[in-house]
Amino acid sequence: MQHGKYRFIVGFLAAPLGLYALFVVWPFIQSIYYSFTDWTGLSPEFKMVGFDNYRRMFDDDIFWKSLQHSLLFALVLPLVTIGLALFLAFMINVGGRRRRGGPVISGVRGSGFYKIVYFFPQVLSIAIVALLFAFAYNPDSGAINSFLRGIGLDGVQPLWLGDPGLALWCVMAVLVWSTVGFFVVLFSAGMASIPAEMYEAALLDGASRVTTFFRITLPLLWDTVQSGWVYMGILALGAESFAVVQIMTTGPGGPDYSTTVMVLYVYQKAFRDGQAAYATTIGVALLVVTLAFAAVVMRLGRRERLEY
Amino acid sequence: MGSTAHHGGEGVGRRDLIKRSAALGLVAAPGMGLLSACASSGGDGQDKAKAGKKTAKNPLGVNDGAKMEFVLFDGGFGKEYAQDAVKIYEKDFPKATVKFAATQKIQSTLQPRFNQGNPPDLIDNSGAEQMDMGVLVGKNQLADLTPLLDAPSFDDPGKKVRDTLRPGIVEMGQFDGDKVWILYYAYTVYGVWYSQKALDSLDEKYPETWDEMVKVCEKAKKKGMAGWTYAGKYPYYLPFSLYPMIGKVGGREVLDAIDNLEPNAWKHPAVKACFEAYYELYKKGYVLKGTPGLDHIQSQTAWAKGKALFIPNGSWVENESANVIPADFDLAVSAPTGLDGSDKMPFGTIWASGGEPFVVPAKAANAEGGMEQLRIMLSEASSKNFTAKVKSLTAFNGGTDGITLTPGLKSGVAALDKAGANVVNPRLQDWYVQLQKEKIGVAGLGEMMAGRLTPAEAIKKIQGFADEAAKDTSIKHYKHQ
Numbered sequence: 001m002q003h004g005k006y007r008f009i010v011g012f013l014a015a016p017l018g019l020y021a022l023f024v025v026w027p028f029i030q031s032i033y034y035s036f037t038d039w040t041g042l043s044p045e046f047k048m049v050g051f052d053n054y055r056r057m058f059d060d061d062i063f064w065k066s067l068q069h070s071l072l073f074a075l076v077l078p079l080v081t082i083g084l085a086l087f088l089a090f091m092i093n094v095g096g097r098r099r100r101g102g103p104v105i106s107g108v109r110g111s112g113f114y115k116i117v118y119f120f121p122q123v124l125s126i127a128i129v130a131l132l133f134a135f136a137y138n139p140d141s142g143a144i145n146s147f148l149r150g151i152g153l154d155g156v157q158p159l160w161l162g163d164p165g166l167a168l169w170c171v172m173a174v175l176v177w178s179t180v181g182f183f184v185v186l187f188s189a190g191m192a193s194i195p196a197e198m199y200e201a202a203l204l205d206g207a208s209r210v211t212t213f214f215r216i217t218l219p220l221l222w223d224t225v226q227s228g229w230v231y232m233g234i235l236a237l238g239a240e241s242f243a244v245v246q247i248m249t250t251g252p253g254g255p256d257y258s259t260t261v262m263v264l265y266v267y268q269k270a271f272r273d274g275q276a277a278y279a280t281t282i283g284v285a286l287l288v289v290t291l292a293f294a295a296v297v298m299r300l301g302r303r304e305r306l307e308y
Numbered sequence: 309m310g311s312t313a314h315h316g317g318e319g320v321g322r323r324d325l326i327k328r329s330a331a332l333g334l335v336a337a338p339g340m341g342l343l344s345a346c347a348s349s350g351g352d353g354q355d356k357a358k359a360g361k362k363t364a365k366n367p368l369g370v371n372d373g374a375k376m377e378f379v380l381f382d383g384g385f386g387k388e389y390a391q392d393a394v395k396i397y398e399k400d401f402p403k404a405t406v407k408f409a410a411t412q413k414i415q416s417t418l419q420p421r422f423n424q425g426n427p428p429d430l431i432d433n434s435g436a437e438q439m440d441m442g443v444l445v446g447k448n449q450l451a452d453l454t455p456l457l458d459a460p461s462f463d464d465p466g467k468k469v470r471d472t473l474r475p476g477i478v479e480m481g482q483f484d485g486d487k488v489w490i491l492y493y494a495y496t497v498y499g500v501w502y503s504q505k506a507l508d509s510l511d512e513k514y515p516e517t518w519d520e521m522v523k524v525c526e527k528a529k530k531k532g533m534a535g536w537t538y539a540g541k542y543p544y545y546l547p548f549s550l551y552p553m554i555g556k557v558g559g560r561e562v563l564d565a566i567d568n569l570e571p572n573a574w575k576h577p578a579v580k581a582c583f584e585a586y587y588e589l590y591k592k593g594y595v596l597k598g599t600p601g602l603d604h605i606q607s608q609t610a611w612a613k614g615k616a617l618f619i620p621n622g623s624w625v626e627n628e629s630a631n632v633i634p635a636d637f638d639l640a641v642s643a644p645t646g647l648d649g650s651d652k653m654p655f656g657t658i659w660a661s662g663g664e665p666f667v668v669p670a671k672a673a674n675a676e677g678g679m680e681q682l683r684i685m686l687s688e689a690s691s692k693n694f695t696a697k698v699k700s701l702t703a704f705n706g707g708t709d710g711i712t713l714t715p716g717l718k719s720g721v722a723a724l725d726k727a728g729a730n731v732v733n734p735r736l737q738d739w740y741v742q743l744q745k746e747k748i749g750v751a752g753l754g755e756m757m758a759g760r761l762t763p764a765e766a767i768k769k770i771q772g773f774a775d776e777a778a779k780d781t782s783i784k785h786y787k788h789q
Contacts, residue, residue, distance in 0.1 A: 042439055043447035044423050056782065138606050139598030140615070162540055162601030162758060250541040254750040255600070255758070271415060273742055274443030275782060 028287065031280040041276025053281035062257060062265065063282060067289070069168060070262040073175075073241050074293050078232040081176050082225060085183030088118060090213055092184070093191040094199065105199045115188060118181040126240055129178045130247035137161050137170055137248070161249055164258035171244050171259055179235065183228055190224040191217060226301040233293050237286065238263060262286045357674040365400070367459040368676045368683065373403045376677035377428035379418065381435045382410035384627055385494065385664065389694045390432070393685045397677075400684070404677070415439050422449055427669035430678035432493070434664050441490060441665065441738060445483045446784045451668040452487040456679040462687035469686060476733040477703045480662050483739075483786055491682055492662020494694075495701040497623045497641060497720040498548035499658055504638035506533070506617055514642045516655045518585050521645045525594040528617050535594035537616035539604035543757060544749030546586070547734070549620035552659040553644040554582045555732040559652035564788045567735045569778035574771040581647055583756065583763035590759050600758040605629075612637065624663075626716035627699050639716040641723055657730040658723055662703055739786045740777055747773040 035053055039046035057063050092111040108114075121129060136143040137160035145157050161167050194217065202212050218225070235241070242263040246252050253260035253268070262282060270279035357374035360366060376397065380390045387410035394408050407428075411417055415437035421427045422439075427449075433439055444450050457470035457478065470478055474495050481488040500514075507514065510528060515521040525535030539545040555563045558578025565573035573579075589595050596616040599607060605628075611619045612632040619625075626639055633639060643658040668678040684690060691707035694700070699714050701707075701721070708721055724731070736744040748770050756766035777783065 040440075040443045040447060042419060042422055042443045043449050044425060045447060134603070137601065139601035140596065140606065140610055145598070157598065159598060159601040159758070162598075164755075164760070250543075250600075250754065251746050251750040253746060254541075254754065256751045256755050256760075257746075268742070271437070272440070273783075274440030278782065 031283050034277050035281040035284050037277045039277040039280075040274045041270055041279075042274050046277065049277075053278050056278065057281050057285065062260060063262075063285075065257050066253075066260045066262045066265045066282075067285070069260060070237055070241070070286070070289065072168070073172065073236040073261065074233045074289075077172060077175055077236040078229050080172075081180050081232055082183060082228055084176065085180050085187055085228075086213075086218070086221075086225070088114075088180070088184045089187035089191055090217060093188055094212070094217065095209060105196045115185065118184045120181065121178045122181045122185075124178070126178060126243045127247060129174060130244045133170075133174045133177075133244075134161070134248045162255060164255045167249060167255060167259045171241075171248060174244050174248070175236065175240060179232065179240070183232070186224060186228060187221060190221045194220050222301070226297065229297050229301070230294050233297065234290060237290050237293065242267065262289070355673065357677070359676065364460075364465060366680075368455060368680050370401065370404075370676045370680045371674065372401045374674045374677060375405050375407065376401075376430070376674050376681065377407040378409070378430045378678070378681060379414070379428045379432070380408070380410040381414055381432040381664070382412050383435050384624060385694075385698045385700065389690070389697055390685075392693055393681065393690050396684045396690070397681050400680075401677075413437055422669070422671075425671050426673075427671055428678075429668060429672040429674045430681050431667050431669065432664055433490075433667050438665075440741070441667075442483065442784045442786075444667070445489050449670055450489045451670045451672065451675045451678075452489065453481065453491055453668065453679065453682075454486070454488055455676075456491070456682055457488060459679075459683060462683055463689075469683060472686065472705060473703050474660075474662075474701075474705045475729070475731050476660065477662050479789070480733065480735075480738070482789065483784075485789075490665045490667055491703065492665050493682075493685060493703055494663040495660065495703055496663045497658065497660045497701070497723060498552070498621070499641045499643055499723060500549045500618050500645070501611075501621045501625055501639065501641050501716075502618050503614070504640045505636060506614060510617075514640075515645050517648045518645060519648070521585075522588065522592070522594075524617070525589065525592070529594060533614065534596035534616040536589050536618050537596035537599050537602070537607045537611050538620055538757070539602065539607045540598075540600040540754070540758070541603040542745075542749070543600075543754030544737070544745045545604065545620055546753045546757065547620075547737075547744075547749070548622060548659060549644040550582060550586060550753070551734045552657055552732050553585075553646060554578055555659075555734075556644065556646045556653045556655070556657040557582055557651045560732060563732055563734050566774070567739065568787050569740075569774050569785065571775065571778075572771065574767050574774060578652075580763065580767060583767060585647065587756060587763045590757055595757065600754065608632070622663075623700060623716065623720050626714060637715075639714075640719040641716065643723055643727060653730055656723070656726040656728075657732060658727040659734065660724060660727070660731050661733045663700075735786070735788070740783065743773060743777045747777075 036048055036050060037046045038049045038052075092107040092115055094105055095108055124132075139145050139157060139159050139162060142160075144160065148154075148156050158166060160170050198216050199212060202216055207215070241261050245259050245261050245264050246267070249259040253264055263286065266279045266282045266286065269275045269282065357371045359369045360371040360374075362369040366372070378390070378394060380387055390410070391408065394406050398404070398406055412435055414431070414433055414435055418427060418431060419439060422444075433441070457468065459469055461467045461469045461472045463472075477492055477495075478488060480492055481490040483489060502514070507524075510524065510531065512524045512527065515524050528535050551563060554566075558576055562573070562576050562578050565576070566579075596607075596610060602610065607619065608621070608625060608629040609632045610616060612629055612634070623641070626633070643656045646655055646657075666682055668675050668682075672678055685694075686702075686704050688704065688707050691702040691704035692711055694702050695707055695713075695717070696711045699717055701717070713721065736748070752761070752766050752770040752773065755761040756763060761769065778785070
C-alpha cells in the first residue's frame with residue numbers, strides 16, 4: 001500500500017510541525033537575526049552591524065562570569081538534585097527494613113507521609129519559594145541566623161546572600177530544595193514498575209542495600225534518570241535560575257557579580273539597558289550552551305536498554 | 309510537495325524524510341531577509357490629530373475633539389491623582405474622549421506600541437518596567453516638551469509653566485542640548501533619615517561634622533543601637549547621602565565631573581575623604597550587623613524598630629515603611645553630614661530631584677493633548693491633591709500651604725528651605741543605570757561597606773568602571789550643560 005503514503009505522513013506531521021516551527025524555530029531564527037543588528041528594543045529602527053555584538057560579548061567580563069555560573073548550575077544542580085532524589089526515592093520505596101508479615105520490599109516507616117512532604121515545595125511557585133528563602137537568609141532576623149543564635153552559635157552569623165563566597169551556593173540550595181520533590185515522585189513511579197522478584201532474588205543472594213541500588217535500581221531506572229537530568233539541566237540554565245537570582249540576590253546578580261547567570265544578563269540587557277540586540281546575542285550563546293548540555297548528557301548516558 | 313505521482317516502489321524511508329526536512333530548513337534560511345520587515349513594519353506611525361486653535365484657555369492649541377490616551381504607572385502613588393486630573397481635562401474639552409489606563413507593566417504594554425509607531429499621548433514611564441530614557445531619546449521617540457514649559461501656567465497666565473517648577477526639574481528633563489524630553493512630576497528629597505525621638509533620647513542633635521557623627525554613633529553603640537544601616541542588597545541607596553556629601557566637601561564640580569565620566573573624577577580628594585568617612589562607620593562597628601544581607605524593606609524595618617539610628621533613603625520611605633514606623637517615631641530627614649568647616653558648600657546641601665517621569669511620545673497622535681494634561685497636573689490645585697493623597701511633593705514649587713503634612717514630609721520641606729539654592733542633582737542613576745546600580749553600587753560601594761574593599765581599592769575599581777563606560781560605544785554619553 002504505497003498510495004497516499006506521503007499524504008499520510010504529511011497529514012499527521014503538518015499541524016504539530018507547523019506549530020513547532022512558528023512558535024519555537026521561528027523565534028530562534030529571529031533572535032539569531034537580531035543578534036547581528038543594533039536593535040534597541042525601544043524603537044523600530046535598526047541596522048545590521050555584522051559580528052560586532054559577538055566581538056563585544058567575547059570581551060565582556062560579566063558575560064564570562066555569567067557563563068561560568070550557568071555552567072556551574074548545569075553541572076552541580078542536576079548532580080545534587082538527582083542524587084538526593086534517587087536516595088530519597090530508594091529509601092521510600094525499597095530501603096526499609098523488613099517488617100514481620102509485611103511485603104519483602106518496602107520503604108522506611110512512614111514513607112507514604114514522606115512522599116507527600118517532599119512534594120510540597122513543588123506546589124509553591126518558584127517566586128514564592130525564592131521570597132521565603134530571602135527572608136530565611138536575612139542575616140539580622142532571618143530564620144537561619146536566629147536558629148544559629150538560638151543554639152548558642154552567636155559567633156557564626158554568616159551574611160548568606162550578602163557574602164560573595166556563599167551567595168551562589170545559597171541560591172543553588174533553594175533550587176535543590178524546590179525541585180527535589182518532583183524527582184522523588186518521578187523516580188518513585190519508576191521504581192514501582194521494577195518487579196519485586198528481582199529484589200527478592202538479590203536479597204536471597206545476600207546483596208546489601210547499596211548493591212541492590214547500584215546493580216538493580218539504577219540500571220533499570222536509567223532512562224528516567226537521563227531525562228530527569230536533561231530536564232534539570234535546562235531548568236538550571238533557564239527560567240528557574242533566573243527567578244531565584246532575580247528575586248533573592250544582591251543587586252540582583254551580586255554581590256560583586258558572584259551570582260549573575262546568563263538568563264539574568266539577557267534580561268538586564270534587553271529590559272534594563274535597552275540593548276535588545278546584544279541581549280539576543282547572549283541568548284544565542286545560551287542556546288548553544290543548552291544544546292551542548294543536552295548533547296553531552298545524551299551521549300554520556302547512552303546504554304543498552306534493558307527489557308523487563 | 310505531497311504529490312504521490314512520482315515515487316517508485318520503495319516508499320519514503322525514515323532517513324529520507326529526515327534528509328528532506330533538513331533540505332526544507334535550508335530553503336527557509338534565505339527567507340530570513342524578509343524578517344527585517346518584522347520589527348520595522350509599523351514605522352509609518354499613526355495619523356496625527358489636527359492642531360486646534362490656540363486661545364488663552366487653550367495655549368497649546370489642543371484639538372478639542374481629538375482622542376487623548378494616557379498610560380499611568382500604577383505604583384506607590386496609585387492612580388487616583390491622575391484620574392482627578394483627567395476629569396479636569398474632560399471638563400475643559402467636553403468633546404474629547406480620554407482613554408486612561410493604569411498599569412505596572414509599562415514596558416511590556418508599551419514597548420510593542422513604540423515598535424509599531426502608535427504610542428499613547430502621555431506616559432508615566434516609571435517602575436520596575438521603566439523603558440530606558442536614554443535609548444528613547446537617542447532613537448527620537450520622545451517629543452520636546454518646550455512648548456509646554458513656555459506655555460502660560462494653569463493658575464497664572466502671566467507666568468510660564470517653567471517658572472512654576474522646583475529647582476532641577478527642567479534640567480533633569482534634558483539629555484544633551486536645550487530640548488526637554490521628560491517632566492518629572494514627583495519631587496524626591498534624598499538624605500539621611502532618622503527618628504527625632506531616638507536622637508533626643510541620646511541627647512544629641514543631628515551631627516553637622518564627621519567628628520560629631522562619630523560621637524553620636526559611639527553614644528548609640530553604647531546604648532546597644534547601631535549608628536547606620538542601609539539597603540545592603542541594593543547598595544546604590546548609599547549614594548543618596550554619599551553623593552551630596554561629596555558635593556558638599558568638594559563642590560558641585562566634583563559631582564559634575566563624575567557624571568561626565570571624566571578621567572580620574574573619582575580620584576578627587578573629596579571623594580577619597582568621603583569614602584574613608586563611610587568606611588570608618590564600618591571599621592568602628594557602627595553599621596548594623598548583617599546589613600550587607602538585608603534588602604531595602606528589611607533594612608528599613610530594622611531601622612524603624614530602632615536597631616539603627618540613620619539610614620540613607622529617599623522621601624518615599626515614609627510611605628513605603630508606613631506600616632512598621634511607630635506612631636511616635638517622629639520621622640525626620642537631614643542633609644548629609646559633612647567633614648568639617650573647610651567643606652566647599654554649607655551644611656544643608658542636599659540631593660533632591662524629580663521622580664515619576666512623564667513623557668509625550670514623538671509619534672503620539674495627540675501630543676498637544678498629552679502636554680495639556682501635564683499642564684493641568686502642574687496646577688496648584690492638582691499638585692496639592694497629589695501631596696495630600698500620596699505624601700509626596702510635586703514638581704510644582706509650593707503647593708503645601710493649607711494641607712496637613714506628615715512628619716517626614718514636613719521635615720523634607722524644611723530641609724529644602726534650609727538648602728535654598730544648594731540642591732545638588734547627580735545624574736548617574738538616570739544616565740548610566742548599569743554603571744550606577746550594579747557597578748558603582750553593588751560591586752564598589754557595597755563591597756567597601758561590607759569590609760571587603762578598602763576605600764582606595766573601591767575608588768580604583770569604580771574609576772575603572774567609569775572609564776569603561778566612557779569608552780563603551782554601545783551606550784549614549786551625556787554631559788552636564
